[in-house]
Amino acid sequence: MKLYIAEKPSLGRAIADALPKPHKKHQGYIEVGNGDVVTWCIGHILEQAEPDSYDEKFKRWQLEHLPIIPQQWQLKPKYKTKSQLAVIRKLVKQCQQIVHAGDPDREGQLLVDEVIDFLNVAQRKRDAMQRLLVSDLNLPAVKRALTQLKSNKQFVPLSVSALARSRADWLYGINLTRAYTIQGGKVGYKGVLSVGRVQTPILGLVVTRDKEIKHFVSKPFYEVNAHVQVPNNQRFIAKWQPSDACSAYMDDEGRVLSKALAENVVARITNQAAKIADIKKQQKKLNAPLPYNLSSLQIDAAKRFSLNAKLVLDVCQSLYEKHKLITYPRSDCRYLPNEQFALAKSIINTLSNAQMPFSEDAKKADASIKSKAWNNAKVGAHHAIIPTEKSPANSSLSSLEKNVYGLIVRQYLAQFYPAFIYQHTHIELTIAGGKFNATANVTEQLGWKKLFEKGPAANTNTGEQNSFETDTGKQSNNEGAFAQVLSNLKKTDLLHCEKGELLEKFTQPPKHFTDATLLAAMTGINRFVKDAALKSILKDTDGLGTEATRAGIIELLFKRGFLQRQGKAIVATPAGVGLIEALPEICTTPDMTAKWEATLNSIAEQQANYKSFMQPLESTLSSLISAASSSLPTSLKGVKAAGKPAYKKRKRTKKAEVGSKNRGQAK
Template identity: 60%
Template structure:
């Protein structure tokens, strides 16, 4: 008997649907007519054991115990899903062949692998375990996947990477949370101070942005525009480019701060001859925008529809599991395997039949076009999120489901339209020894951009765009007349508060916020804070824990969030350390690094961090009141959400607060 172990019931049912009928449904499994059986996990059935599983003394919080580092790691069944684990235990014993059918990512791999390991599968049965990668729950796609089973051993590095991340989260989160919660009590803070390897640097980004906004002092700066005329009186404008001699009067952004200098330039260029010193005119093109991965979809949906990251993820899950209209949504890839080109006619046909509005004002998609998205080298366990071959009934979808489906479908259709072509002209002009610049852009052919019509309430068309401008016919060496110069006074603006879109963008492009130039260089390719599966959950977690709050569309830090960040060592609040971790974890998944090379330095650094925590009090939390509902859903504190007890016991929580602080289910916290 072949036993397929899926990550969740919906995937299990999709696999069973294509197995021989009639089916026999049992409690937690489905058996096909040929005897093969499908069962499932319900998310993670196992979790890292509590500290007191290693030593009963650890149930009481004491600084003397820290850091707690298990010598032999233990997993324990989750209380709510013990029954399903028992079902799998029985079926695994009966099976002659196992198939890991976890979701196609590193957490999906580990989720099933850890169950197989916990149930003691060894020898040939373990060696012969296969891997089923399902990214589309429609029957025809599942059938194709069943015909492409691979050895589960190929995915050991992926599982090892997820295991390292899980243990790292436990070690770092549990030890740092205990340390700072205990120190916080010494200054009167009565809440639990949750610290995580991803959540805390993310909170640090928001806190530093908020503080920069508060401390910002606006200053005036000046620009100069030349009004230029040809002999035929055709008019255009060009902007002054300050020379190196102006550097003492400029800020680090290259803005001129001296009004007197700008006024002098205006006087010098008014009613003067001007000369075109350089003219570059080129036909350019812009390729099709890549299909979406989860983060890029979340960013665009936040900009266009004001959706939170969690809303986008939940909507995608519904479109994937309930409606079967899109492929696996937690993907971090924006590329597609070339073999899927064979499915393009049926996918496009389904999209046009269900959502013909997308191409109502456009030419038909051209199946002969192969965009750069089709790249086998950039696809591994999963590919970009795209529509399936199922026709959508838009009237049966919620507004959010319809918006997300159309967004994904439009991006997929764009792969079958020509490149966007335009003509760009850049002009350099010299006036009285000063240099001026302007450029213009004229569209030649819209190509894929015809799918992205401009809307008054839209701030993005999928790829961004430059304002179009017009220039008269010009040539190098042409003489012009500079009329009255213009002085433009502007004010420097404070940084903008984070929004859902910009915070997600910061997480995916974290190297921009890394302070160490060497680390930034390392992270250019393996960029990212958290994973596609965890980012939405991490942001929501910071709201639930009272560290972040919303002010309209802005995401801001609370007094507790600020107090925590200003009490921690800088290394715990900046993305440098955790971004390096993500880089190392990614290297493990690609067989370029080993588990021990990641864990050993982590334990060493943890010792130093705990010593540092014990050496100073978190004075930034003096007088700060704990959030009233902090951690209630995760076992933190009593009904009022505060931590009590003078000798290091978690406030009324029989299961220690560390359980919640260091929950390692990959898709909910970090």
């Protein structure tokens, strides 16, 4: 008998539907026609043991017990799912072969692997265990996946990476939360000070941004525009480019701070000849943005529909599990396997006939176009989020589901539209010895951009630069008629500067984080890393947390009372500010955690090992506990506790809730 172990019941049922009939449904498993069996976990049915499982004395929160570092790690069954674990225990003894059918990501790999380890499955069965990767719950897709089973041994690095992450979160969260909660109590703070390996640097980003805004002092700076006339009496505007000689009057970002200097330039260039020093005309092509991974979808949905990350994930899970309209949503990949291209025509036809807003766009899509999204080398355990072959026409979708599904469809259809092509013109002028620039872009082929002019994604960031900003740094002010004027100029043309124009502007404070920008910060954390050496090795895609956990981490900070919303803005509460000010900088900035995240990724890619991650973490943890013990968090004095009362104040009747709180310090 072959035993399939799925991550959750919905996946188990989808697998069973693709296996021979008739089916016999039992409590916790399905027996199929050929005698094979499909069972399932219910998410994680095992969890890290609490500290007092290692030693009874750890029930009391005391500094002398810290750091708590298990010598032999223990897992324990979750109370609510013990019966399902018993079902799996019985079935693994009876079967001849096991098929691991966890979700196609690190957590999904670990979730089933740890059950196999916990049940002490015979080594013979472990060696023969196969891996089933299902990214689409529709019957044809599951049947295809069943013909492509792989050895589970290939995915051991994913499991090790997830295990290291899980244990690191436990060590960091349990120990530092206890240390700072104890010390906070000494200054009168009566709540749990939750510290996490990922959540605390994210809180630190928000606190730092809030302080920058609070203490920001706006300063004036000056720009000069030249109003230039061409031979046929048409006009355009060119912008002054200060020379190195002006550097003493400029700030670090190249802005001119001296009004007198700018006024002098205005006076010098008015009614003067303008000579074209250089003209560069270039046809440029911009390919369609890649399909979504979860984070890029969450960012776009936040910008377009003001949806928070957790809500987008919940909607995606519904579209995946309930409606079966999209592929696996917790993906960190924006590429597709080459073999998936064979399904493109069928998917496009389905969308064309769906009688939905995007159907006309689907009818105009060219299924023969193969974009850069299809790239086996960049696809890991899962691929980008795309529509399935199932028609949405008969699905009863909520407005939220329609909006998110529309974004996913739009991004997929863009792969089958031609490139956006435009003529880019860059002109350098010399006026009274000063240098001036003007740029313009003239669209030649709109291509995939047609999809972004209407519908749910009209004002949405595609996840990549997709506008004229790609070349000019910002949308040129020489658009429309100006653009045509510049594109027709020749180097021999004689131009005249009619007047100079002084523009007084003021520096602007940074903006408060929103759901979209906080997620973007988490996914591209290298922008916020201070250490230059670390910044250089981190990639733009290196981030804090995983696709599956980022939404939960942000929500956790709200639940624990460290963050709050003010309209669309996300700001820190007094408790959040107090906690960040109490912690050493290494805990509140993303540098250390970003480095650990990069190492976890390296473990998954077999470029690092478990010990190379855990040993430095344990050493750092000991130093942090020592620092916490030697000082009091005075920044929390007089601050009203966020969330629930501290652990040690709880009554015995809430022991179970306490355990949950204790375990919850994970991230």
